[in-house]
Amino acid sequence: MLVQSITRGRKILIPKNKERDKILLKEAELFVNAVNLYIREVFSWIKDSEFVVKKIDSHGAIILVGNNEYTGPSGGTFYPTTHRKDGTEFPNPRITDTSLKTLFEYVFERYECEQSHALWKANVIAHAGTRISTTYRRFTSNTRKIKLTDYIKSTVRPPQLRNITLAHKKILMKHKDGKLTMQLANRKSLEINDFEIPQKNYDIHKDSFGGNLSLNMKKNQKNHSYTIQYACEKRFHPPSGWVGMDINKDKNFWMTLAEDKEDGLSYIIPKPETISDIEKKKNEIDKSIGNKNRKAISSTIRSKLRKEKKLIENKYERAIREQVGYVIRFLQDSNLGLGLDGLSLKNNYSFGQEKINKILEHLCIANKIAYRNTLAAYTSRDCYSCETRKVKRVKDGLPYVCENPECNKFQVGEVTHINAARNIAKQAKNGFLGSAITGGSTSHSEDSTLL
């Protein structure tokens, strides 16, 4: 068996309550304001600095190219950190999140949370770092290739959080004797003992954790929700090969699976008419519910529409599950691992990508089928065989033709979606094997070989 660590999310529902909502809203606003100001300050500091930023990591640490002294945002000369606490050397020098906390103390002073728990501040820096990285990734995947430093220096309006949210990356929630305790910015804490867990069979697995709070401001909703992120180990059968899956707007190539192998097998599920019909119906209902001219629809009709929407959503889910079932059987029969395209920005959920991926992930875990979510940005522009990248996207409906004379596929047309699926498969295989651990009590000798 192959063991893989996977991040899962579980929801905790927090009922609305006037007094508590005030506290939660204030806490979330403080968090969003601190993150936003910090991002703006970091951008303007990097713009004025000489150092080159290679990366911002998940703690918000700024990884540098080169080891030169630098000037802090409020003046003063500093040196990057080159070694870990245990004395080992970092691959690249960095400005750690702890240093950043000190350098940007004025951000916390501005919101009167300089006395906050160190973890609370670390959390602001970590969340800001993640926000900068994801915005940068989205920017570069849009055909532009630009280094992180240059991206920051050329950006006039730094990314900002718009929704009121609260992200706890670090341990700021505690669970004890059936009560949750949230550590707040002002060093006080908030106790929550009327929470609910919607999933049966799930119990909060840890004494302390982080997660994301999303405040639900809609009047007809009863709860806010807090999503716990946790890592768990899952076991998978070692696959004898990998396929990638590309989900497309083009009905004929709706779900396209192709092997990580030149001229390897491919498997295509065109979008069934029944599903197109359900989608059409769903959009119509959404349109009438969302009709801006609210008076045009009475509340009785509106609630009828909502019921209808629920029914159609269930129908949609069942129809998708049926199609996904074929994919799972195909993977089992051929003993293949599955690569999913986790980069959903190009597709906007309009043809079920998010839904399909979610169901597939669950079924893969349940059936111990190796899978991997990839964040492959150029799958439709890179040649699978020689990895040459096209300057432009291939136009819809046209085949992918490689123009590299040294490539096995030179001037040979390949279905663009199949080429993309093969790229996803390649990435998934590398990512999965790069992080999988062999072993487990049920493993046989032939199982413990990485294929």
Ligand SMILES: [Zn+2]
């Ligand atoms: Zn090629």
